[in-house]
Amino acid sequence: xxxxxxxxxxxxxxxxxxxxxxxxxxxxxxxxxxxxxxxxxxxxxxxxxxxxxxxxxxxxxxxxxxxxxxxxxxxxxxxxxxxxxxxxxxxxxxxxxxxxxxxxxxxxxxxxxxxxxxxxxxxxxxxxxxxxxxxxxxxxxxxxxxxxxxxxxxxxxxxxxxxxxxxxxxxxxxxxxxxxxxxxxxxxxxxxxxxxxxxxxxxxxxxxxxxxxxxxxxxxxxxxxxxxxxxxxxxxxxxxxxxxxxxxxxxxxxxxxxxxxxxxxxxxxxxxxxxxxxxxxxxxxxxxxxxxxxxxxxxxxxxxxxxxxxxxxxxxxxxxxxxxxxxxxxxxxxxxxxxxxxxxxxxxxxxxxxxxxxxx
Amino acid sequence: xxxxxxxxxxxxxxxxxxxxxxxxxxxxxxxxxxxxxxxxxxxxxxxxxxxxxxxxxxxxxxxxxxxxxxxxxxxxxxxxxxxxxxxxxxxxxxxxxxxxxxxxxxxxxxxxxxxxxxxxxxxxxxxxxxxxxxxxxxxxxxxxxxxxxxxxxxxxxxxxxxxxxxxxxxxxxxxxxxxxxxxxxxxxxxxxxxxxxxxxxxxxxxxxxxxxxxxxxxxxxxxxxxxxxxxxxxxxxxxxxxxxxxxxxxxxxxxxxxxxxxxxxxxxxxxxxxxxxxxxxxxxxxxxxxxxxxxxxxxxxxxxxxxxxxxxxxxxxxxxxxxxxxxxxxxxxxxxxxxxxxxxxxxxxxxxxxxxxxxxxxxxxxxxxxxxxxxxxxxxxxxxxxxxxxxxxxxxxxxxxxxxxxxxxxxxxxxxxxxxxxxxxxxxxxxxxxxxxxxxxxxxxxxxxxxxxxxxxxxxxxxx
Numbered sequence: 001x002x003x004x005x006x007x008x009x010x011x012x013x014x015x016x017x018x019x020x021x022x023x024x025x026x027x028x029x030x031x032x033x034x035x036x037x038x039x040x041x042x043x044x045x046x047x048x049x050x051x052x053x054x055x056x057x058x059x060x061x062x063x064x065x066x067x068x069x070x071x072x073x074x075x076x077x078x079x080x081x082x083x084x085x086x087x088x089x090x091x092x093x094x095x096x097x098x099x100x101x102x103x104x105x106x107x108x109x110x111x112x113x114x115x116x117x118x119x120x121x122x123x124x125x126x127x128x129x130x131x132x133x134x135x136x137x138x139x140x141x142x143x144x145x146x147x148x149x150x151x152x153x154x155x156x157x158x159x160x161x162x163x164x165x166x167x168x169x170x171x172x173x174x175x176x177x178x179x180x181x182x183x184x185x186x187x188x189x190x191x192x193x194x195x196x197x198x199x200x201x202x203x204x205x206x207x208x209x210x211x212x213x214x215x216x217x218x219x220x221x222x223x224x225x226x227x228x229x230x231x232x233x234x235x236x237x238x239x240x241x242x243x244x245x246x247x248x249x250x251x252x253x254x255x256x257x258x259x260x261x262x263x264x265x266x267x268x269x270x271x272x273x274x275x276x277x278x279x280x281x282x283x284x285x286x287x288x289x290x291x292x293x294x295x296x297x298x299x300x301x302x303x304x305x306x307x308x309x310x311x312x313x314x315x316x317x318x319x320x321x322x323x324x325x326x327x328x329x330x331x332x333x334x335x336x337x338x339x340x341x342x343x344x345x346x347x348x349x350x351x352x353x354x355x356x357x358x359x360x
Numbered sequence: 361x362x363x364x365x366x367x368x369x370x371x372x373x374x375x376x377x378x379x380x381x382x383x384x385x386x387x388x389x390x391x392x393x394x395x396x397x398x399x400x401x402x403x404x405x406x407x408x409x410x411x412x413x414x415x416x417x418x419x420x421x422x423x424x425x426x427x428x429x430x431x432x433x434x435x436x437x438x439x440x441x442x443x444x445x446x447x448x449x450x451x452x453x454x455x456x457x458x459x460x461x462x463x464x465x466x467x468x469x470x471x472x473x474x475x476x477x478x479x480x481x482x483x484x485x486x487x488x489x490x491x492x493x494x495x496x497x498x499x500x501x502x503x504x505x506x507x508x509x510x511x512x513x514x515x516x517x518x519x520x521x522x523x524x525x526x527x528x529x530x531x532x533x534x535x536x537x538x539x540x541x542x543x544x545x546x547x548x549x550x551x552x553x554x555x556x557x558x559x560x561x562x563x564x565x566x567x568x569x570x571x572x573x574x575x576x577x578x579x580x581x582x583x584x585x586x587x588x589x590x591x592x593x594x595x596x597x598x599x600x601x602x603x604x605x606x607x608x609x610x611x612x613x614x615x616x617x618x619x620x621x622x623x624x625x626x627x628x629x630x631x632x633x634x635x636x637x638x639x640x641x642x643x644x645x646x647x648x649x650x651x652x653x654x655x656x657x658x659x660x661x662x663x664x665x666x667x668x669x670x671x672x673x674x675x676x677x678x679x680x681x682x683x684x685x686x687x688x689x690x691x692x693x694x695x696x697x698x699x700x701x702x703x704x705x706x707x708x709x710x711x712x713x714x715x716x717x718x719x720x721x722x723x724x725x726x727x728x729x730x731x732x733x734x735x736x737x738x739x740x741x742x743x744x745x746x747x748x749x750x751x752x753x754x755x756x757x758x759x760x761x762x763x764x765x766x767x768x769x770x771x772x773x774x775x776x777x778x779x780x781x782x783x784x785x786x787x788x789x790x791x792x793x794x795x796x797x798x799x800x801x802x803x804x805x806x807x808x809x810x811x812x813x814x815x816x817x818x819x820x821x822x823x824x
Contacts, residue, residue: 042486101483
């Protein structure tokens with residue numbers, strides 16, 4: 001049978017009609033089996049996840065991706081000393097299908113070598129935003145076709161992991177500029193890269209300062225406060241928000257510690273274990289990205305960021321469906337479309353910053 | 361794709377989803393599941409595991425855990441202390457080697473918890489999807505059609521255990537003469553074990569009741585088209601946050617048992633609707649037929665459906681790796697279509713038990729007895745196994761056909777009517793015309809020829 005269409009329905013919670021009568025139940029209808037049907041279908045179809053890593057070179061992006069997915073994602077390693085730093089930002093994408101316990105995941109990782117490496121880094125975020133919007137555009141074009149595919153291949157970037165260099169001070173102007181632009185179009189998870197150069201106290205102080213910077217500049221990173229659906233989500237997500245950005249260390253080499261084989265970095269003064277919560281917060285990042293919030297990342301990309309992009313494009317094509325007329329989009333504009341910046345998000349962040357007490 | 365190489369980096373041994381508690385920072389509280397018994401800390405005390413009873417579930421559970429609702433049998437524990445109800449699972453059925461599965465031994469031992477560290481962990485994805493669906497709930501629209509007096513409302517009552525027609529007034533013959541086919545919608549929210557279902561029943565009183573029944577299905581087709589059109593507009597609109605899906609997912613069509621197969625009005629109705637909605641034909645009031653008559657009637661109806669070229673809803677094929685009893689069930693399901701059903705909204709005493717049924721002087725007809733009628737098969741098919749497939753076929757096939765048809769009509773109307781001022785810049789449709797296709801084909805051929813030449817040159821160089 002043809003693969004079934006994956007339909008993440010855009011409707012969120014539905015208000016129940018006030019006129020529906022309360023019903024008396026005698027016996028068991030069996031509705032919860034519908035969940036099983038969904039699960040079987042999801043398992044058969046497999047999942048897709050697209051992740052983008054952004055940061056300056058040498059911050060360990062490729063290693064981090066390999067550590068997250070426990071495999072050599074990139075065929076070739078970093079360029080040697082002889083090769084010049086690329087002049088412009090070139091995005092590299094690689095796709096793998098990985099399977100674990102019967103669940104198939106089609107993973108696409110996009111790297112951004114050359115970001116922030118030039119002398120003049122003005123407009124270095126344009127290729128990144130262009131790529132993200134290009135994926136939205138592709139999806140939109142597929143969606144408005146007359147005969148659409150059952151399952152539109154999803155190449156939209158679901159999550160962007162931004163690597164902050166471990167200066168120990170605060171966010172740099174480049175970071176702020178990029179984050180402001182990125183947060184409007186994609187889910188961003190900032191991490192403190194190479195955290196093995198900071199002690200625990202320095203990490204905490206750095207983290208607080210970064211959180212303060214993010215609040216001051218109205219940058220809403222994932223998990224965004226305004227998308228919390230209910231009280232359980234809010235509690236869980238506030239715990240996560242308290243620890244963002246995570247201080248991570250990546251490694252793809254194994255060493256023997258206490259009889260166990262662990263991933264880590266071996267130095268003369270000890271072995272830094274990647275999966276040890278006392279050493280770094282890699283486990284939290286992995287848990288967030290893969291084990292608990294992967295579906296949520298995809299849902300927010302589909303329901304919020306993609307919808308914003310779509311509204312923008314439809315407005316540009318001067319189409320407001322008045323009666324039966326079909327949408328023919330205007331040709332894609334050369335630069336990224338000016339998104340109707342989520343000013344609601346900004347306002348809320350400012351209100352929250354008034355409420356939040358100063359941490360230090 | 362790095363398929364094989366990547367797969368080999370995952371070890372086969374299964375894990376336990378537990379983290380040693382000493383690696384948590386002091387502030388993170390590790391939640392404990394609220395139901396007994398708690399998962400064991402060391403391997404030696406681990407209980408034997410058995411396959412979870414639910415067919416779709418691929419996890420094992422501790423044998424002592426007992427049955428109970430499915431969502432209570434399994435769960436995971438997150439690093440943030442979030443509570444997923446149930447016990448920590450330790451094994452996935454799919455990860456057990458096939459030779460063990462085929463054997464008669466069906467219980468397995470848990471394995472050391474450290475091995476979880478070797479897994480990436482996205483096998484929890486189906487559970488994440490599960491949690492979101494539980495929160496969101498489902499909706500389902502069912503249409504019932506057929507002549508009056510065939511037991512439609514009673515069957516709906518028996519299926520969903522709700523009485524939607526408490527205050528219904530049955531019309532007399534005089535009133536029915538001037539009645540046209542109406543469309544009535546009843547919505548009810550059903551919640552069971554935390555899962556919400558918003559059920560909408562679309563009733564069609566007056567269908568087939570008049571003296572002259574020509575085109576009596578027209579209000580129904582109009583209604584179905586209207587729902588499609590509304591969904592199409594919502595989907596193409598700007599604000600897509602709260603789209604109400606009122607499309608009809610399934611139509612139960614009641615065939616009278618008193619005839620010899622399909623009547624002309626049945627054929628007319630089904631042919632008008634088979635491309636718009638999933639039709640499930642039923643033989644109503646099957647308690648007036650003996651088993652041999654039911655068999656004959658079913659065969660007759662199946663032949664006539666084929667003869668008239670009616671596309672009723674087809675059950676999807678089951679996978680080749682399903683177990684035998686599931687395949688057997690599937691075969692039985694397909695062979696008993698159209699289902700012969702009996703409905704009842706009264707509960708009677710039979711053999712000391714209270715059952716839903718109809719009391720006659722010559723015996724009691726039990727609705728939920730598989731030997732008496734196919735009600736249980738219909739209910740299982742409609743709710744427990746095929747509800748999602750019905751919705752998918754509606755979305756992917758019927759709605760897409762409608763949409764394609766609609767768009768083509770709109771665009772042809774626009775290009776024809778040149779005097780109409782259209783606010784949209786009319787661009788060529790994305791499908792290329794014959795000339796462009798020919799050009800593309802020629803270029804493809806050229807490319808292929810050049811590639812072949814290159815290959816030959818490469819080979820020559822290698823040979824040298």
